[in-house]
Amino acid sequence: MRAITADRYGGPEVLEFTETADPKIAPDAVLVRVKAAGVNPVDWKVVAGYLDPIMHAHFPLIPGWDVSGVVEAVGLDATEFSVGDEVCGYVRKDEVQHGTFAELVAAPVRTLAKKPSSLDWRQAAGLPLAGLTAHQSLARIGVTRGDTVLVHAAAGGVGSFAVQIAVALGARVIGTASERNHDFLRSLGAEPVVYGDGLAERVRELAPDGITAAVDYVGEDAVEVSQQLLTDRSRVASVVDASVTQRGGHHVWVRPSTTDLTDLGRLADSGSLTVNVDHALPLAEAGEAFRLSAEGRTRGKIVLEVD
Known part of the structure; x- marks a missing residue:
């Protein structure tokens, strides 16, 4: 699969758009074909090494915790979702290595919820974190x-x-x-x-x-x-x-929560919550997305679209 990777800590210049191995699926996870990945300040801070004291990174790493996409395969005990389900999630794991800036991501079921029907892929990717x-x-x-x-x-x-x-x-x-x-x-x-x-x-x-x-x-x-x-x-x-x-x-250090994410989806589908996407860039332009995020002037969300 194609993905954004970093082989060391640093700024946007350490990001590469490259081919890497498809992720393996744990029993309590599903494989998601990524449609879009949300970009958050924590993503460039992870790559810069700012979170190293509390979250250990394994290189090469794929950044990103927000995702929207379609379930392509399910783990042995991932009964909550089926192939073809449209989902979104905050896919934060215990350690940093296999993130969402990729064509595929293995997501534990505890990090996902059904995609709100009122949101497009970009909006759904901007919602979770x-x-x-x-x-x-x-x-x-x-x-x-x-x-x-x-x-x-x-x-x-x-x-x-x-x-x-x-x-x-x-x-x-x-x-x-x-x-x-x-x-x-x-x-x-x-x-x-x-x-x-x-x-x-x-x-x-x-x-x-x-x-x-x-x-x-x-x-x-x-x-x-x-x-x-x-x-x-x-x-x-x-x-x-x-x-x-x-x-x-x-x-508050945000936690993945299917229940809370489902609540947000209900607010979106009821018309009480909208997701403003300020910038939507191709996956290959993750470095530019990091620069925009670091400027701190974005109104709403930045997302990467995966073709």
Whole structure:
């Protein structure tokens, strides 16, 4: 099969589009013929070696954790899916080597769900990691109807999902973003504010009584600002700032979950959640996708299409 591989840590320049062996299927896995693979900041960070202290990489490695595609074969005990099923998933395994930037990927069944019928292949590939991150961080702090939620980096891949999920739950959402993304946030149901100096004061103008929950997808001083505004300082979750736990909040490392991914699919099929694909590139241009992701200016998702 053709795949994107890296034989050492580094930047986009270490990526190669090459021929490699087809993956083997474990008993609890299925073989997926890839239609599209989502690109997330963690992908280029893995290749750069930033996650080496917590996730060991085996070279040559194929990056990528997000996928959409069709089940081509099933493992000996993979009864959850059948050949021909259209699926999407967050295919994170215990170690980094056999990822989704390829024509085929062996995916444990615990990482997959049926593809939402309302989403095309590109959208379905952009949903899993970012959607699950948003879903699980909001769940960790118990966001529900009546909450006023502050979403940091609300126009990004994770933030835009968090806005939509919180709105679907019945919460009021205030989202930080640059001014160029304010109309986009309004279209998702959020009240936008500019990030940066004076953020706390701008949020107080919208919510004089403070906020009841906050999710941080950007880092820097987001947790500190959130806790200045929260009525309960423990109701903040960050996927970026691990020190949030020392301040009484929650650090979230997203987990594969068929149940949660199925919930996201239901939201998509009901019209409550859309997946905005900002860039769709051929698989061979993974290096360019990494460069776009590292710039941090993408509104929504970047995906690689597999022919």
